[in-house]
Amino acid sequence: MNTRAGFAAIIGMPNVGKSTLMNSLIGEKLSITTNKPQTTRKRILGILSSDQYQIIFLDTPGILNPEYLLQEKMLQNVHAAVKDADVILLMIDASSDPDGKKTLLNPVVSALVNDASLKKILVINKVDLSDQPSVSQMILSFNSTGYFQKVIPASAEKKYNLESIIESILEFLPFHPKYFPDDELSDSNQRFFVSEIIREKIFELFRDEIPYSTEVLIEEFIERSESKDFIRASIIVEKDSQKPIIIGDNGSSIKRLGKVARSAVEEFLGKGVFLELFVKVREKWRSNPSLLKSFGYTENND
Numbered sequence: 097m098n099t100r101a102g103f104a105a106i107i108g109m110p111n112v113g114k115s116t117l118m119n120s121l122i123g124e125k126l127s128i129t130t131n132k133p134q135t136t137r138k139r140i141l142g143i144l145s146s147d148q149y150q151i152i153f154l155d156t157p158g159i160l161n162p163e164y165l166l167q168e169k170m171l172q173n174v175h176a177a178v179k180d181a182d183v184i185l186l187m188i189d190a191s192s193d194p195d196g197k198k199t200l201l202n203p204v205v206s207a208l209v210n211d212a213s214l215k216k217i218l219v220i221n222k223v224d225l226s227d228q229p230s231v232s233q234m235i236l237s238f239n240s241t242g243y244f245q246k247v248i249p250a251s252a253e254k255k256y257n258l259e260s261i262i263e264s265i266l267e268f269l270p271f272h273p274k275y276f277p278d279d280e281l282s283d284s285n286q287r288f289f290v291s292e293i294i295r296e297k298i299f300e301l302f303r304d305e306i307p308y309s310t311e312v313l314i315e316e317f318i319e320r321s322e323s324k325d326f327i328r329a330s331i332i333v334e335k336d337s338q339k340p341i342i343i344g345d346n347g348s349s350i351k352r353l354g355k356v357a358r359s360a361v362e363e364f365l366g367k368g369v370f371l372e373l374f375v376k377v378r379e380k381w382r383s384n385p386s387l388l389k390s391f392g393y394t395e396n397n398d
Contacts, residue, residue, distance in 0.1 A: 101150040102182035102269035107174055107208070109199050110134050110158025112189045113221045117252035118142045118155045121262065125364075126282055126289070127155045128296035132307060134158055135299055137166070138392065139173040141283050143276050144262070150274040151265055154181060159204050166382040169393040171204070178208060183215045183268040185261070190249070191225040194234055200243075209243040215268040218244040219261060224251040287314040290361050294329055294373070297357045298342075301349070306341055309334040311381065311391050315374075324368040327361070331375045332391075334382065342375045350375065 106114045110133030119125050122142045128135055140155040154177040157170035178184060186209065188199045199205050209216060218238050223231045231249050238247045246264045250257040276283070291312040299307040316328040333339055343350045350373055358371040381387040 097271045100266055100269040101272040101274050103152045103180050104183050104185055104265050105154040105177035105181035106185045107156050108187035112187045113252040114187055115155050118153045120252050120255050121258055124281055128292045130299040132299050137170055139177050143281055145278040149266055159202055164383045183265055185217050185219050187219045187221050190220050190223045216244045217246040217264050220249045221252055223249040224254050287317050290314055293360045294357045297353055301353055309338055324370050326370045328372045332378050334380055336377055339375045339377055
C-alpha cells in the first residue's frame, strides 16, 4: 500500500482562520467564513485527494467557554474531531495572539497540547499582518515549548505556505486506503451547504445578537433538470422581537437577504434557483435539547 490517508483536525480559538484555512487547502469554499467569531457551529469535513494521499480535514467551531447548550454542543464537536484525528492543526492568530497566551492558557487547549499521544502541528496564521523578525521570534518561542512536532507560519487568506502544511500533515498520516472517492470534497449534502450559505449571509447582513440567535432549516429542496431548483428555507429565531428585524420594513431586510443568499447558492450549485425564505420563532432554541437535536446537533455529534 503506497497511499497515505487520515484525518487532520483544525482547532483554535474563534476567528483565527480555521475555516479559511480548510477552504484554501482544498481549493473550494466548503466552510462559511465571516469576520464575526463563532460562525462555524458544526464539525465540517473537507477532503483533499491526490494519487498519493487523501487528507480528511475536520473544520471545528472556535474553542470557548460555553454559556448555553448550543455552545456546549459546539465544544463537543471540537473534542470529537480531536478524538478522530491522526494529527491536530492548532491555529493561532499572529496579529492578535503573538505569544500564544490567549490560546495556550485556555484549559481545553492546554489539555490537548499537554497530551503527548497527540501529534500536533502549530499553524501561526495571519503572518502577513506581522513582520519577519516577530514571526521568526514566534517560531523559535513555540518550538522551544516542546509541545509541537511542527511549527509553521502561514496565511490562510493569502494562501501562503499551504504546501508546507500539507507536507507536514502527510508525515503523520498512516499508509491506508482512501476513505472516499477522489471526486468527493465532503460527506455533507447540498441541503447542508445551502443552509450554511444562508446563515453566512445572515452573519454578514445583521448585527449584534441576531446572527447568533438564528438557525437555518431547509424545508424543501426540489432539483429540476429543465428549470431552476426550488428551495424553501426557514430562518429560526429565539424571540418574537427578532422576527421583524429579519423581515424589515415592508419585507426589505428579508428581500435583501434572499437576493444575496440566492446569488451565493446559485454560484455554489452552478445553476439558477428559486429561494423562498420564512421566519419562525422557536423560543430559547439554543438551550433546548430536543430542538437542537432536530437541528442536527446530536449527542454524538454525527
